[in-house]
Amino acid sequence: MFAGSSNTGATLWFFQRISGLLLVVLLLLHFGLIHGTEVDEELHRVTYKPVAERLASSTWKTIDLAFLFLAVFHGLSGVWMVLGDYVHRTWARNLLFTVVCILGFVLLILGSVTLLSFKPIT
Amino acid sequence: MAVTFRIYRFNAEKDAHPYYQEFNVDLPAGSTVLDGLRHIKDTMDGTLSFRRSCRHGICGSCGMTINGVNRLACETQITNLRSKKIEVEPLRSFPVVRDLITDMTPFYDRYEAVKPYLIDLKSPPTDRERLQSPEDRRKLDGAYECILCGCCTSSCPSFWADKDFLGPAALLKAYRFVFDSRDQDMGERLRIVNDKHGLWRCHTIFNCVEACPKDLNPTWAVAELKRAVIRQKV
Ligand code: FES
Numbered sequence: 001m002f003a004g005s006s007n008t009g010a011t012l013w014f015f016q017r018i019s020g021l022l023l024v025v026l027l028l029l030h031f032g033l034i035h036g037t038e039v040d041e042e043l044h045r046v047t048y049k050p051v052a053e054r055l056a057s058s059t060w061k062t063i064d065l066a067f068l069f070l071a072v073f074h075g076l077s078g079v080w081m082v083l084g085d086y087v088h089r090t091w092a093r094n095l096l097f098t099v100v101c102i103l104g105f106v107l108l109i110l111g112s113v114t115l116l117s118f119k120p121i122t
Numbered sequence: 123m124a125v126t127f128r129i130y131r132f133n134a135e136k137d138a139h140p141y142y143q144e145f146n147v148d149l150p151a152g153s154t155v156l157d158g159l160r161h162i163k164d165t166m167d168g169t170l171s172f173r174r175s176c177r178h179g180i181c182g183s184c185g186m187t188i189n190g191v192n193r194l195a196c197e198t199q200i201t202n203l204r205s206k207k208i209e210v211e212p213l214r215s216f217p218v219v220r221d222l223i224t225d226m227t228p229f230y231d232r233y234e235a236v237k238p239y240l241i242d243l244k245s246p247p248t249d250r251e252r253l254q255s256p257e258d259r260r261k262l263d264g265a266y267e268c269i270l271c272g273c274c275t276s277s278c279p280s281f282w283a284d285k286d287f288l289g290p291a292a293l294l295k296a297y298r299f300v301f302d303s304r305d306q307d308m309g310e311r312l313r314i315v316n317d318k319h320g321l322w323r324c325h326t327i328f329n330c331v332e333a334c335p336k337d338l339n340p341t342w343a344v345a346e347l348k349r350a351v352i353r354q355k356v
Contacts, residue, residue, distance in 0.1 A: 009322025014352050081325075084318065085283040 009084075012077055019074040026067045052120035061115055068111040076104045123149050125200060127158055129170065130211040132218050140218065142209075143167075149200065155188055155208060156195035159222075172222035179335060182271035186222050187211040192273035192333040213276035215285075228285065229272050232292040236314055240299065241307040258303035265298035265343060267336050274330035274340055286319040290330035290340035293321065297343035300350060308350075316351045324348075 038050040054060045083096050125147060132140035145162045153161075156174055163170045173183040177196045184195040189209050200208065216224035246252065268291060275281050275289035288296075293315060300311045315321050321344060330340040 009318045009320075010316055010348075010351055010355060013322050013348065014355075085280060085323065085325075088284065088286070 012081070016074060016077050016081075019070045019077075022066075023070050023074055026063070026070065029063075030067070052118075055115070055118050056120045061118075064115050065112060068115065069108065072104050072107050072111070076100050123151055123153065123200065124206070125149065125158065126207050127162060128207060128209045129159075129162075129221070130218075131170075131221055133169075133220055134218075151201070153200050154196055155193075155198045155200060155203075155210065156184055158200060158208065159195060159210070170222075171220045180269060182269035185213055185271035185273045185276070185335075187213060187276075192277045194271060194273070194335045197335055213272055215276050215282050216272065224272075226272060229270075229275055229289070229291065232275075232288045233270070233295060235288065236292045236296040236299075237311065238295045238299070240302065240305055241310070242304075243306040252304045254303050261301050261303075262298055264338055265294060265301070267338060268294055268298075269336060271335060273333040273335060274338075277329040277333035279327055279329065280323045280325060284319060284323055287323045288315065288317075288320050290324070290344070293324070293347065294338065294340040294343045297347055300347060309354075312347070312351050312354060315347055321348050321351065 033054070034046055034051070038046050038054075040047045055064070080097065080100050083100075084093075087093050087096060127145045127147060128142050129145065130140055131137070131143045145166055147158055147161055147166075149158055149161060156177060159170065159172055160174075163172075172186070172195070174196060175181040175183045179194050179197040182194070185192060186195055187193075187210070188195065188198055189203055189205060192213060195210070210222060212218050212222045212224045216226060216228060219225050240252075242252070270291060272291065274294075275291045278287070278290055281287045281289045296311055296315050299305045300308050305311075324341070324344045326341055326345070328341050331338075331342075334340070
């Protein structure tokens with residue numbers, strides 16, 4: 001019977017909204033650059049040079065890291081919410097939560113290594 | 123008006139499985155689905171079981187699934203269904219007791235869990251009523267009119283998936299007291315709904331809004347409650 005006290009969900013829900021809002025801004029920026037200012041006028045497609053130049057700057061590395069963290073958090077917190085709808089046994093929830101956290105950790109490490117180690121080929 | 127009723131039948135004492143039974147009826151113009159059910163029960167099959175009381179959309183006892191949509195049988199005009207075939211089923215996700223009668227205990231348990239009564243921590247005034255300004259009273263519009271038919275909670279996919287979910291009807295009732303200027307225990311009320319089986323299971327699917335025969339908006343009430351919980355925390 002429902003007792004009301006487990007007090008879970010509020011923080012996750014709040015950060016899901018905040019990360020969603022920030023992701024909208026970052027996505028618009030991303031689309032503006034990749035499909036706008038970084039498109040080669042003659043080839044009509046995005047080319048390596050402007051993207052590599054941008055990714056070489058530490059400011060853009062920071063912005064893209066934020067993008068990565070927010071996207072991984074938002075996506076996996078969404079997955080966890082869906083699982084929360086259907087999985088109710090405590091052991092299964094704990095197991096799935098661990099899997100989601102490990103998955104997030106691996107994605108963050110992979111993304112961060114790719115971003116931080118990037119050096120443009122000149 | 124000739125129509126065919128296709129009705130969900132189940133008698134736990136006799137039937138291993140539920141089945142559907144068809145009845146061809148001829149009803150006067152202006153008949154409701156409840157009129158049709160009563161006609162069948164009175165003249166064709168006295169064992170057909172369903173709940174009804176007021177016949178005017180007040181008591182909330184005739185909530186059922188009609189052509190796939192949760193509605194009050196007494197308020198549903200057959201002509202408005204625009205179909206010669208009317209499928210009538212018990213409200214989804216509640217255990218069926220017999221035919222169209224469901225066990226509403228899970229629904230009332232959740233209703234009770236949100237403490238659906240005014241909490242007055244001080245002693246009430248003895249010389250007058252608990253007064254409320256017209257503005258404060260208006261905040262309760264759209265929240266107090268619920269007739270507890272269960273159409274919303276039964277239509278909610280979050281309730282289908284999580285049987286411990288409070289559901290839209292109970293959350294709407296929680297809203298009605300959280301935002302009542304006379305109530306004095308908002309903290310306890312928000313503690314109750316701030317639960318993984320409470321507010322946060324609502325994913326704003328809006329089925330409850332579509333289902334409500336009184337045109338209420340539980341999804342909006344849930345959003346207001348979520349805001350109140352977050353405001354309390356930050
Ligand atoms: S019989 Fe009372 S609401 Fe339908």
